[in-house]
Amino acid sequence: MTSALETQALGKRYGRHWALSGCTLDIPAGRVAGLVGPNGAGKSTLLNLAAGQLSPTEGSLQVLGERPAPGSAKIGFVAQDTPTYGGLTVGEHLRLGARLNPRWDAAAARARIERLGLDPGQRAGRLSGGQRAQLALTLGIGKRPELLLLDEPVAAVDPLARREFLQGLMEAAAEYELSVVLSSHLVTDLERICDYLVVLVDSRVRIAGDVDDLLATHRLLTGPRRDPDALPAGQQVVSASHTDRQSTLLVRTGEPILDPQWTVEPVGLEDLVLAYMSAPPARPALEVLK
Numbered sequence: 001m002t003s004a005l006e007t008q009a010l011g012k013r014y015g016r017h018w019a020l021s022g023c024t025l026d027i028p029a030g031r032v033a034g035l036v037g038p039n040g041a042g043k044s045t046l047l048n049l050a051a052g053q054l055s056p057t058e059g060s061l062q063v064l065g066e067r068p069a070p071g072s073a074k075i076g077f078v079a080q081d082t083p084t085y086g087g088l089t090v091g092e093h094l095r096l097g098a099r100l101n102p103r104w105d106a107a108a109a110r111a112r113i114e115r116l117g118l119d120p121g122q123r124a125g126r127l128s129g130g131q132r133a134q135l136a137l138t139l140g141i142g143k144r145p146e147l148l149l150l151d152e153p154v155a156a157v158d159p160l161a162r163r164e165f166l167q168g169l170m171e172a173a174a175e176y177e178l179s180v181v182l183s184s185h186l187v188t189d190l191e192r193i194c195d196y197l198v199v200l201v202d203s204r205v206r207i208a209g210d211v212d213d214l215l216a217t218h219r220l221l222t223g224p225r226r227d228p229d230a231l232p233a234g235q236q237v238v239s240a241s242h243t244d245r246q247s248t249l250l251v252r253t254g255e256p257i258l259d260p261q262w263t264v265e266p267v268g269l270e271d272l273v274l275a276y277m278s279a280p281p282a283r284p285a286l287e288v289l290k
């Protein structure tokens with residue numbers, strides 16, 4: 001099956017600063033992938049490269065099996081801050097969408113605007129943040145892309161508007177069999193909608209994989225204080241914290257934990273993301289899960 005986004009040693013440098021480096025990923029098509037990481041990690045850079053808005057400094061990427069080109073009909077891109085034209089009305093945005101996109105689905109876009117209760121005569125500049133995000137999503141979906149890229153589309157909207165936005169996104173993904181790559185700081189949102197996860201930190205991929213596989217191969221161990229380096233081979237310590245008498249380790253392993261001294265618990269997605277975000281970059285074997 002064609003990948004939605006495949007990168008090999010992809011890097012982007014601004015001057016002397018690498019915004020993204022050594023990025024090797026393979027996000028399968030048909031997934032809703034979450035891209036998470038702290039400010040400045042390189043999320044927007046990766047999405048802009050995937051949308052064909054930026055060119056790589058090194059390495060290569062393919063989107064839906066092709067080199068991405070700006071304006072590709074197969075790719076919808078909702079850039080950061082859900083850009084709309086403040087002076088244009090909702091209806092004018094839809095007409096612009098029809099003019100610019102060969103596969104524009106006018107009926108679906110109109111129906112979505114009606115369902116949302118947006119007034120076609122209202123200027124986008126007068127819409128609330130949530131409504132503007134919904135308009136930008138409608139433009140992204142109306143294009144009928146195969147891959148929809150969204151850069152922190154709901155960062156500035158309230159929890160209810162966020163839920164409605166994500167609901168709309170999930171419905172569109174299911175109805176049109178869309179692949180989605182969405183960046184967000186809100187892990188609880190990603191947990192609700194994503195089945196694939198990429199954690200980016202300091203311009204590098206820390207971990208990527210199917211959410212179910214990630215959760216199945218990570219465990220939280222609590223027990224008597226222990227040197228993390230003394231764990232059996234095959235148990236990779238992602239993060240560790242200690243009190244005088246107790247150690248708490250988040251480990252990655254494909255094997256059951258047999259040591260009776262450990263209390264073993266499953267890991268939630270938020271704990272997993274936070275562990276990888278705070279793990280020192282030098283830790284070995286942080287890579288893409290096959």
Ligand SMILES: Nc1ncnc2c1ncn2[C@@H]1O[C@H](COP(=O)(O)OP(=O)(O)OP(=O)(O)O)[C@@H](O)[C@H]1O
Pocket residue numbers: 014017018019020037038039040041042043044045046
């Ligand atoms: N046009 C640019 N010129 C110079 N440096 C840039 C440019 N765009 C991004 N950068 C730098 O590249 C790095 C990655 O930026 P990027 O916007 O991709 O991160 P991000 O993960 O999307 O951050 P945020 O969560 O804050 O949006 C940052 O250090 C940023 O300052």
